Amino acid sequence: MRDLLEVCCGLDIHKEMIVACLLKGGLDTEPDATVREYSTLISGLEQLKNWIVESDCKHIAMESTGVYWFPIYNVLESAFEGVGDVQIIVTNPRHMKNVPGKKTDIKDARWIAGLLRAGLLESSYIPPRKIRELRDWTRYRKTIVQEMTGHKNRIEKFLQQCGFKLSSVLSDIFGASGMALVRHLSQTGSISAEEAKMLLKGTAKSKSEAILQAINGKLSPHEQSFLSMLLEIYDHSLCEIAKIEAQIDHCAEKFDSAVSLLETIPGVQRIGAITVISEIGTDVSMFPSAGNLCSWAGMCPVDNESAGKRKSTRLAQGNIHLKNVLCQTAWAVTRCKNTYLREWFWRLQSRRGMKKAVIALGRKLLVIIWNMLLTGEIYNEARYTETKLRIEEHQKQRLATQAKRLGLMVVPA
Secondary structure (H helix, E strand, C coil), X not given: CCCCCCEEEEEEECCCEEEEEEEECCCCXXXXXXXXXXXXXXXXXXXXXXXXXXXXXXXXXXXXXXXXXXXXXXXXXXXXXXXXXXXXEXXXXXXXXXXXXXXXXXXXXXXXXXXXXXXXXXXXXXXXXXXXXXXXXXXXXXXXXXXXXXXXXXXXXXXXXXXXXXXXXXXXXXXXXXXXXXXXXXXXXXXXXXXXXXXXXXXXXXXXXXXXXXXXXXXXXXXXXXXXXXXXXXXHHHHHHHHHHHHHHHHHHHHHHHHHHHCCCCCCCHHHHHHHHHHHCCCHHHCCCHHHHHHHHCCCECCCEECCEXXXXXXXXXXXXXXXXXXXXXXXXXXXXXXXXXXXXXXXXXXXXXXXXXXHHHHHHHHHHHHHHHHCCXXXXXXHHHHHHXXXXXXXXXXXXXXXXXXXXXXXX
């Protein structure tokens, strides 16, 4: 390996300790290696930072080990803020595994520093601090929404356990009518016909007889208190989500132009656009191409070929948070009528199946997003008209060729 850096540092990170190896020397000579151990406490991180700064080291590499690399990266980032020609690399552990059987913390740190000195490490994408702060809120919102979904299932399960078949007659028991009935049940234990009719809203009034049959029962004092506790936790989750979304809106004010740009895509709502921005940022020039971004997001098959045979076509491991929001957005796009993306999805679905078509549509959305953020142009449905006409012309030619083979006469449309 040909050395490219005179001074560099490799960090082997653990939960409670950091092993740092500093290599310093000429490019044509064997470098001097200095190995030190530091605690992951704030005092230890400050000592590590001071040592690296005093050594005039501007190239640092570390593994992306769980969440343990976050505080180290933040400390080093703040130490070199405003200083040019500084490179802090966070790389995938799979890309720099040491030789099995000869593995210690000191050897790992020396191995990382050696790879960095030779320029053989590829940096993972780390967005700017403002994007990372927004990402914390969007990921936390996703977690709370998933927890609330599980809590809704507990409420429905308990109602079924008590003999109330409300979900059999209402499409959403957590709508206005359903929640009014459930809250009244938790307070009184039963509902009369007159009370039920007063609580029903909108189209639910037309199903009043069926609803009365579904809630014709009585809760015991224990069941009332248990249901009240479930509703209290449900209300708390709603309040927490509202607070999180307020914080998301506050953090996303700096990226309103990019968010508004993505909202021009049919089916993309504000929270979905903000989530995409929180994962990839607004500067997509960090990704050389749209295909590179799709590979990073795990929206394309892995390359696993040997002896001319392709062994696997599974999706690559990537950013699961970005992949989830793209698939959710893809489902929303399929419900937007008279759009190119919807028609493209159903054509592909008929040949490849629903799941593969959703992934393919999510990938297409990511390619569109990459181009929009790179050029600053809004989504324009008219530009796909030409593509649609070309596809229709190709289908006509294919049908005409098949008819000619069978000796049939094609009647012009």
